[in-house]
Amino acid sequence: MFGFLINPSKFNKLADIILRPLVFITSIILIMGLFLVYVSPLDYQQGLTVKIMYIHVPSAWLALLTYSIMTFYSILCLAFKIPFGFIINKAVAPIGATFTLLCLVSGSLWGKPMWGTWWVWDARLTSVAIMFLIYVIIIFLSQTFENREVREKTIAIFILIGSINLPIIKFSVDWWNTLHQPASISKLSSPSIDVSMLQPLIVMTIAFSLVGLIIAILRIKAEIIIRKNH
Amino acid sequence: MLLINDLSFYRNNNVIFDNVNISLANGQITQIKGKNGSGKTTLLKVILNIIEARSGEIFWEGKNIKKNIFNFYNQTTFISDQYTSSRKLTVYDNINFWKGLSYSQLNDNDILLLLGTFNLKKYQNTETMYLSAGEIKKLELLRLILEQKKLWILDEPYNHLDNLSIEILNQTFIDHVNNEGIILFTSHYNPPINKIDVIDFN
Amino acid sequence: MFFIIKIFVFFRRESKLFFTNITDLFSNIVFFFLSIFIFVFALGTDEQLLKTIGVGIIWSLLLLSSILSLRKFYEEDFNNGILVIIHMSGISYELLVFLKIISHFLFVQLPFLISLPIVSIFFNLPTNEVYNLIITFFIGSLILSCLGSISASMNLLNKTNFSLGGIVVLLFSIPLIIFSVGINNAESELIYLINLLIGIALIFLGIAPWSSAAFIKLAISNK
Structure with missing residues (x-):
């Protein structure tokens, strides 16, 4: 039943069936989400800039999700020798990098009116920036090695090492942050969110996930074709 | 077999x-x-x-x-076409290393005798990097007798x-x-x- | 019994190689000292400033100079095929990597300990900070050896882009830097932070042999 998750030809078949309806549904949800964002109430403190959140939070969430998908497939392809994982890794890494960059840029744009600077050495910002660097290294790795097998296995091993390290880095950055700037934390801690803001956020998150999924499907299909021709 | x-x-x-x-x-x-x-x-x-x-x-x-x-x-003894001896170590050190790796039973006299038959005795305290290609090859081939596999x-x-x-x-x-x-x-x-x-x- | 002899023989070879290449080590230490000098030239000689940022500078430069020695980690042994010979004598690649890490720790990283008290004099560091520096470096250099093993074995596969290995070391040494430098500024108990560092070192000692061995196997089968 879940064969399409590990078998390229089954994946291709399923993708051909669902791609058109998926694009249709996605555009509806995206338009709905944007409309909800448009009508959502302004924050009494932050004003209009609070609407950056509807891009910032979904992209942060998707950046993490993409990395965990890559970790899952790296384990799958290294331990069980399923080559489909290599295809996924290569196809999905730039998507994750884009979402991480989107998260960083929107956070920076949000930060300028709120805190007065583009960049704060906050724990969360710093660890997201480091995650972006990890994504960039993964993309570098996929450009470096000439031999395909070497390249794919190296990327998979690197993703696994990175996934073990990300929590350590996150934890240490948290600790470093409390050490150096205890003041700015209270301002950044996540406040409880109102339902009127939660609705558009959820819709936008679903829309972003679906957009990511469509791009991923297209990239995976292209990757399968490239692999067939070599 | x-x-x-x-x-x-x-x-x-x-x-x-x-x-x-x-x-x-x-x-x-x-x-x-x-x-x-x-x-x-x-x-x-x-x-x-x-x-x-x-x-x-x-x-x-x-x-x-x-x-x-x-x-x-x-x-099994495998001798590749590369020079597996370390260039910066002496002939004797290299042989000693291989000997230790393979539990060889040969003692120092046997090794000196071996070096003698391959005309390498005068080099036993020379770094491998000063040896010629043929001499290094002979040194590598010594492993055949040394390891007794x-x-x-x-x-x-x-x-x-x-x-x-x-x-x-x-x-x-x-x-x-x-x-x-x-x-x-x-x-x-x-x-x-x-x-x-x-x-x-x- | 035979196994212990093999490990002993391995370390004897490593120590002999170390003593024949001792100028390499000294040039690394000289690089470290010179870069410290250059830092001070760039910052000026304000004593108070140097005192506050001293440990941070020392640690970052230690990291950079340890990257210099990385290329020698596996490359020579890999190119002349001795890794395969050692493996064929009954040592798995994982254990081989572990032994290499230990020997790198002993013969490349630990000699830097001598230079640390001298460097702290330049920065007028207080005595307790020097102690902290030495303790954290003792544990941290083991982490650096593990990271070095990962990046050096990755570089075996990669004949064009050598800076990639350095990037990997820098990336994964972020926790190390944070905890090692942070020990001096922390109000909490020193022993907890040292335990944390030891924990990170143990995690890396778990990851490094596995991933380096995987990279080495890949490199050998695609030579």
Whole structure:
């Protein structure tokens, strides 16, 4: 039943069936989400800039999700020798990098009116920036090695090492942050969110996930074709 | 007894070799011949499981070597065409290192005697980097006698050797085969040894 | 018994190689000292400033100079095929990597300990900070050896882009830097932070042999 998750030809078949309806549904949800964002109430403190959140939070969430998908497939392809994982890794890494960059840029744009600077050495910002660097290294790795097998296995091993390290880095950055700037934390801690803001956020998150999924499907299909021709 | 069954190896979907079947009985010496780049060295490495084969099985004394890999290595000496001695260590240090790795029973006198037969005695405290190519090759070949294993796998053992050393090497081969040893080597040179099996590998 | 002899022989070879290449080590230490000098030239000689940022500078430069020695980690042994010979003598690649890490720790990282008290004099560091520096470096250099092993084995596969290995070391040494430098500023108990560092070192000692061995196997089969 879940064969399409590990078998390229089954994946291709399923993708051909669902791609058109998926694009249709996605555009509806995206338009709905944007409309909800448009009508959502302004924050009494932050004003209009609070609407950056509807891009910032979904992209942060998707950046993490993409990395965990890559970790899952790296384990799958290294331990069980399923080559489909290599295809996924290569196809999905730039998507994750884009979402991480989107998260960083929107956070920076949000930060300028709120805190007065583009960049704060906050724990969360710093660890997201480091995650972006990890994504960039993964993309570098996929450009470096000439031999395909070497390249794919190296990327998979690197993703696994990175996934073990990300929590350590996150934890240490948290600790470093409390050490150096205890003041700015209270301002950044996540406040409880109102339902009127939660609705558009959820819709936008679903829309972003679906957009990511469509791009991923297209990239995976292209990757399968490239692999067939070599 | 080494049995190689339907061994094939692909590199990036290019066939390097396909369906190779070789069987080496005790006391048998086998030479692999072939053009440059025909995959002789790769075949030796695949047989040793240094490189993993695409398909096929290798049996050493009736057991699949993949399951008893260190058992197999324990009775094998592999001499590659590279110089595995460390360039910055002396001849004696290199020999001592190999001796320690292979639980060799030889003592220092035996080693000096060995060095003498290969004309290397005067170099025993010289760093390997000052030796000539042929002398380093002889040093590498010393491992054959040092390690006292049953199966010898050699890659281009005759490279760089002078006539005298080639004679000594041939004599060593004959002695080993007479002691029920097994030898598999690649070379373009035809050694004057009786009963040598030649595999044309193209 | 034989196994212990093998490990002993391995370390004897490593120590001999170390003593023949001792100028390499000294040039690394000289690089470290010179870069410290250059830092001070760039910042000026304000004593108070140097005192506050001293440990941070020392640690970052230690990291950079340890990257210099990385290329020698496996490359020579890999190119002349001795890794395969050692493996064929009955040592798995994982154990081989572990032994290499230990020997790198002993012969490349620990000699830097001598230079640390001298460097702290330049920055007028207080005595307790020097102690902290030495303790954290003792544990941290083990982490650096593990990271070095990962990046050096990755570089075996990669004949064009050598800076990639350095990037990997820098990336994964972020926790190390944070905890090692942070020990001086922390109000909490020193021993907890040292335990944390030891924990990170143990995690890396778990990851490094596995991943380096995987890279080495890949490199050997694609030579």
